[in-house]
Amino acid sequence: xxxxxxxxxxxxxxxxxxxxxxxxxxxxxxxxxxxxxxxxxxxxxxxxxxxxxxxxxxxxxxxxxxxxxxxxxxxxxxxxxxxxxxxxxxxxxxxxxxxxxxxxxxxxxxxxxxxxxxxxxxxxxxxxxxxxxxxxxxxxxxxxxxxxxxxxxxxxxxxxxxxxxxxxxxxxxxxxxxxxxxxxxxxxxxxxxxxxxxxxxxxxxxxxxxxxxxxxxxxxxxxxxxxxxxxxxxxxxxxxxxxxxxxxxxxxxxxxxxxxxxxxxxxxxxxxxxxxxxxxxxxxxxxxxxxxxxxxxxxxxxxxxxxxxxxxxxxxxxxxxxxxxxxxxxxxxxxxxxxxxxxxxxxxxxxxxxxxxxxxxxxxxxxxxxxxxxxxxxxxxxxxxxxxxxxxxxxxxxxxxxxxxxxxxxxxxxxxxxxxxxxxxxxx
Numbered sequence: 001x002x003x004x005x006x007x008x009x010x011x012x013x014x015x016x017x018x019x020x021x022x023x024x025x026x027x028x029x030x031x032x033x034x035x036x037x038x039x040x041x042x043x044x045x046x047x048x049x050x051x052x053x054x055x056x057x058x059x060x061x062x063x064x065x066x067x068x069x070x071x072x073x074x075x076x077x078x079x080x081x082x083x084x085x086x087x088x089x090x091x092x093x094x095x096x097x098x099x100x101x102x103x104x105x106x107x108x109x110x111x112x113x114x115x116x117x118x119x120x121x122x123x124x125x126x127x128x129x130x131x132x133x134x135x136x137x138x139x140x141x142x143x144x145x146x147x148x149x150x151x152x153x154x155x156x157x158x159x160x161x162x163x164x165x166x167x168x169x170x171x172x173x174x175x176x177x178x179x180x181x182x183x184x185x186x187x188x189x190x191x192x193x194x195x196x197x198x199x200x201x202x203x204x205x206x207x208x209x210x211x212x213x214x215x216x217x218x219x220x221x222x223x224x225x226x227x228x229x230x231x232x233x234x235x236x237x238x239x240x241x242x243x244x245x246x247x248x249x250x251x252x253x254x255x256x257x258x259x260x261x262x263x264x265x266x267x268x269x270x271x272x273x274x275x276x277x278x279x280x281x282x283x284x285x286x287x288x289x290x291x292x293x294x295x296x297x298x299x300x301x302x303x304x305x306x307x308x309x310x311x312x313x314x315x316x317x318x319x320x321x322x323x324x325x326x327x328x329x330x331x332x333x334x335x336x337x338x339x340x341x342x343x344x345x346x347x348x349x350x351x352x353x354x355x356x357x358x359x360x361x362x363x364x365x366x367x368x369x370x371x372x373x374x375x376x377x378x379x380x381x382x383x384x385x386x387x388x389x390x391x392x393x394x395x396x397x398x399x400x401x402x403x404x405x406x407x408x409x410x411x412x413x414x415x416x417x418x419x420x421x422x423x424x425x426x427x428x
Contacts, residue, residue: 062119063149063198066205069115070146073108073139080104102132105139109212112142116209124213138212142205149201156194159187227403234400241397257291304346312342316367319350324357325365325382332370341425344401345369345378348409348423351394352380360384360419371427378423388413398423 080101087097116122130138166183169175175183215223261284268280307315313331320327337345349367356362362384370377388395390411402409402423413419 058119062115063202064153065115065119066112066142066146067150067153069108069111070143070150072111073105073143074147076104076108077140077143098132102136105132105135109135109139112139112209113213116206116213120206122206122209122213124209125215128214130212134212138208141208145201145204145208149198149205152194152197152201155190156198159190159194163187231400231404235404237397237400254291254295257287257294261287261291307342307346312337312345312369315342315346316349316369319346319353320367323353323365325353325362327353328364328366330366330368330370332368333376334371337371337376338427340405341376341427344405344407344425345376345423347401348378348398348421349380351398352382352421355388355394356380356382356384356419360386360388360417362417362419374427376425376427378425379420380422381418381420383418385415386413386417386419387415388419395421 084097084101087093088101113124117124166175166180166187170180264280264284264287268277268284271277271280304315304318306318312333316329316331320329349369353365353367356365360382362382365380365382368377368379368381370379388411390396390413395409395411398421399409402425405425407423407425409424410422411419412422
């Protein structure tokens with residue numbers, strides 16, 4: 001047995017005396033494992049400052065790059081102006097020379113736009129194209145501001161070098177306290193002016209980029225005022241047209257039937273034959289029922305009372321019941337809608353269904369009302385002959401009513417059909 005043991009341990013094997021050491025080292029491993037999570041909170045606490053510092057570093061790189069692109073813009077104006085100056089002065093070659101100058105300006109402006117988007121996170125309209133004069137003015141201002149920013153940054157770096165020399169002199173004891181105080185006060189004032197200058201130039205860069213690469217705040221405000229003025233005038237016109245239609249319906253429909261009703265009653269009163277008088281009264285009774293139905297229809301077209309008491313779905317159900325064509329209604333709206341949106345959606349459906357029944361020779365109508373987020377979409381489609389006049393009174397009034405709520409009305413009615421009217425109404 002001993003010979004076997006010695007043979008097992010000899011010839012490069014593990015000595016028998018080393019075997020008991022293994023269990024002693026094994027318990028040490030779990031002691032070190034809990035130390036790993038202790039450093040994780042410190043790492044997590046260090047990540048937010050790093051994340052906050054990355055945007056600042058990116059903006060700083062964008063500012064430095066803006067100094068370089070400003071120098072390129074100034075060089076383009078200098079070289080282009082010297083090379084194309086005689087051609088710009090001659091009327092026959094002015095247009096071509098201006099096109100060459102503007103082409104380079106637009107390429108540099110596109111570079112500035114990419115710089116603002118990448119380093120500053122600005123978002124500009126994709127399909128907006130500024131005028132040539134606007135782009136020229138922007139690049140001129142941008143070149144001046146960028147060169148001025150480069151000068152301010154150079155002064156800031158120069159001040160940092162002087163501060164380092166001053167600190168070195170203080171450590172060596174070659175600068176007195178009175179001179180140190182003077183230099184610190186002067187350096188603090190210059191540093192404050194440099195920082196304020198950088199902030200002002202950064203704000204100028206952002207403002208000029210917004211004005212060039214997208215509608216400015218003044219232009220947006222002007223467009224909004226024009227839209228509001230146009231929608232107000234359209235609403236007033238639509239109200240007047242609706243009043244004229246109601247007057248026409250009362251005059252041509254209800255009034256004529258009331259006159260006929262009065263004539264029937266008068267004939268019944270003057271008649272001496274009881275049977276003849278009874279027949280006339282029966283006819284007058286039927287005529288009065290027809291007058292009431294037509295009057296109810298006129299009142300319903302003016303404003304449906306079911307819209308206030310029962311809601312939009314029930315009011316559209318009433319439109320489907322009165323429609324002379326088969327109407328399929330799909331209503332997918334969860335929750336209440338603003339009263340103005342319900343009214344506009346109702347009149348869109350009512351007017352389109354009436355037009356389909358009267359003018360399109362359709363055999364069926366489908367209505368879809370669905371809400372997705374803050375947008376209500378109303379879609380009316382018929383299988384008629386198409387060719388609807390978008391400038392007609394009814395569709396023009398609908399477009400004005402929808403535009404008053406900042407909505408959009410689209411009409412697609414090719415010859416041969418089908419006709420599709422889609423209204424998008426914001427519910428916010």
